[in-house]
Amino acid sequence: MKKRPYIALLFLSLLISQISFGQENTTESNEKKQLKENTSKNLNSDNAFISIREEMPRFPGCEEKELSKKDLEKCAKGKMLDFIYSNLEYPENATNGMVVIQFNIDKKGAMKDLTIARNKLSKECGKAALKVIQKMQQEVTWIPGIQHGKTVQVQYTLPIKFEVDQNK
Numbered sequence: 430m431k432k433r434p435y436i437a438l439l440f441l442s443l444l445i446s447q448i449s450f451g452q453e454n455t456t457e458s459n460e461k462k463q464l465k466e467n468t469s470k471n472l473n474s475d476n477a478f479i480s481i482r483e484e485m486p487r488f489p490g491c492e493e494k495e496l497s498k499k500d501l502e503k504c505a506k507g508k509m510l511d512f513i514y515s516n517l518e519y520p521e522n523a524t525n526g527m528v529v530i531q532f533n534i535d536k537k538g539a540m541k542d543l544t545i546a547r548n549k550l551s552k553e554c555g556k557a558a559l560k561v562i563q564k565m566q567q568e569v570t571w572i573p574g575i576q577h578g579k580t581v582q583v584q585y586t587l588p589i590k591f592e593v594d595q596n597k
Contacts, residue, residue, distance in 0.1 A: 483574075483575055483576050483577070484574055484575040484576075485502070485574055485583065485585075486534040486538065486571045486572060486573055486574045486583050486585060487501070487502065487505040487571060487572040488505045488506070488508050488509035488512070488569065488571060488572075489505070489508070489538075489569065489570065489571065489572055490504070490505065490508040491504035491505050491508060492572070505572075512565060512569070513561055513562075513565070513589060516561045516564055516565075517557060517558070517561045517589070518557055518560070518561075519554075519557065519591065519593070520551065520553035520554060520556075520557055521553075522551050522553055522554075523550070523551070523553070523554055523557075523591050523593050524550055524551070524554070524591065524593055525591060525592055525593055525595075526549055526550045526554070526590075526591055527547075527549075527550075527588050527589065527590050527591065528545060528547070528548045528550060528554055528555050528557075528558035528559075528588070528589050528591070529545070529546040529547040529548070529586060529587070529588050529589075530543060530544070530545060530546065530558055530559060530562050530586075530587045530588075530589060531543075531544050531545075531546040531584065531585065531586050531587070532544070532562065532566075532584075532585055532587075533582055533583065533584050533585070534571045534573060534574065534582065534583050534585055535573070535582045536573055536580040536581060536582055537570070537573065537580075538570040538571040538572060538573045539566075539570060539571075540562075540565065540566040540569075540571065543559060543562055543563060543566060545558070545559055546586060550591060554591055558589040558591075561589070562587070562589075
């Protein structure tokens, strides 16, 4: 007899969660429609940028290879990581962790508005991460992002991982 209140509570909580999930899906669907409408309206604006796009900007260097879209993205990511880690100068007080850099890639593939979005390491690690991305900004023109067949400005977030050998 004592089990009935628990069963009723369980049934009630399941019912409430089903109602909640149904509302979230409707809200999410409406948000996607609104985003698509706003994106379409703003594509012609020179100042507009988006973070959701059909094609993300890509680091150059793999275009001459005949690759699938997935392999092209993987190749470009590898080239970008090669650039970063071959140019990253670890400060003396570096520890294991990550610095997150944010920037925009404009319609022509130029990097703009570089900032440190998150840094739980030393200031020197943040400066080292920003310095390597500033070098990239000077030396590299990205393949711009594409939305509805047009090049667009896209905000890009890039984590840079610091790994220090603790045995040294």
